[in-house]
Amino acid sequence: MRNIVRHFILLLGLIMLLAGGVHAQGSRWNIYDIGGVKYVKLNDVWKFYRFSPKQGKPGCISYGAANRVVSVKPERQDFYVNNYRYILSYPVQRHGGELLISAIDMKKLVDPVLRPRFSKRSGVVKTVVIDPGHGAHDAGAVSPWAREKDCNLSVGLKLKAKLEKLGFRVVMTRSTDIFLTLGQRVAIANRTPDSIFVSIHHNSGRRAASGIETFTLAPQGTTSPFARSRRDEDLAGNDQDSENIALATAVHSRAIKSTKAIDRGIQRARFSVLCTIERPAILFEGGFVSNPEEGRLIATNSYQEKLADSICQGIVSYAQTVGGRGTILKSRKTHSGGSQKGGARLNGGTSYSGTTRL
Ligand SMILES: [Zn+2]
Structure with missing residues (x-):
């Protein structure tokens, strides 16, 4: 059943789920309910990340920014970031000329992969x-x-x-x-x-x-x-x-x-x-x-x-x-030159930007 059950401006809900999305202030997210699964428009997702159309994987719809390209296939669960493949929990849906991605995939896959620095800090990985x-x-x-x-x-x-x-x-x-x-x-x-x-x-x-x-x-x-x-x-x-x-x-x-x-x-x-x-x-x-x-x-x-x-x-x-500050690596030299007791720390723990490096 593919009826739109709800369509409203979301100021809390999804935006809050997206863990501090600074670009989301005032964004409008249309929520679609398809067979009990909540979806958002991919066009809203591209806007959220400030992505524009890109050349991507053949047969896919691709958007991105800088050196990052995200590709999806309509009605499929394939999701690519810089050509590496993920399997979505739900297929990308076509609806009224729009492509939709499930809100749970957005929250649990797309956002943690594209913005790992917004993920909850789990502490030092010892x-x-x-x-x-x-x-x-x-x-x-x-x-x-x-x-x-x-x-x-x-x-x-x-x-x-x-x-x-x-x-x-x-x-x-x-x-x-x-x-x-x-x-x-x-x-x-x-x-x-x-x-x-x-x-x-x-x-x-x-x-x-x-x-x-x-x-x-x-x-x-x-x-x-x-x-x-x-x-x-x-x-x-x-x-x-x-x-x-x-x-x-x-x-x-x-x-x-x-x-x-x-x-x-x-x-x-x-x-x-x-x-x-x-x-x-x-x-x-x-x-x-x-x-x-x-x-x-x-x-x-x-x-x-x-x-x-x-x-x-x-x-x-x-x-x-994700582990955050204090990951001490003994045998590698840091790119940023900062050194810590016991050794050097790659990227200084804070200079990491954008996607999980692929
Ligand atoms: Zn086995």
Whole structure:
């Protein structure tokens, strides 16, 4: 049912949801209700960010400013920022000559990605909890070319070494070939203060399937294609929505850039490990062991290094952007020349501007 139920000037509502939108003062947001989901006009979104039409992804409608281009496809859930792919919770709708995007996608995806500095400061990221998926009798995806549990652990240990060199504390949910329940993995993160949680997996599927995808928890009130049921409690989100998408953006974009793998997008899910976690969290899928070409690559030391390196760089960027001031990195020189006890801080923690760097 596509009737417009409401159409009014919004001075509070959405604008307040958009966490201090300085450009939104006095803006008019038309709210449309389509099948119980609230939408806003994409033209209002472009205005809000002061975007103008741009050359973007083929087949898409693209707007942007400076070095940032956002592309959408009518009636699709694809959403691109500088060609990196996100999956919206709801498709972009056509309505009366206008394109509409859901208000929840605007609040929980578009705005945190385009303006991470407006996200709630979650405090300094001191510890990274690395969770290599599966283990022991649970091998995960298995193919003639690679065994998931081994690749997950290998990437995880390489990531640990890189992060520790930069001054982060690292907690591994497993460092050897042991079995842990999903609940045990989550409990480790939940009892580790000032931490983020990065679960490392590899995929399997059709022989031709390949590429990297990164999952974060579906925001509250949205359905997820990966939900196991549609019970009310499955619609719950958590209060780290903005951090989750910022962390996913930082890690995923670097992994795609570094590996040149197919970009399967930043996706929303209600996997067990993402549902009960009380820390910013992602589940990273580093490729398909079931694909002959990618499977062989994933088993190599050099590719695992590449994955670990891009996850590491993503975490560093996230820690500086959303984690706020005081992210101390021991081994890197700052771009702005400022130094802190124990080392230098990239970007000085405050000079970061615009989008999460892609
Ligand atoms: Zn897995």
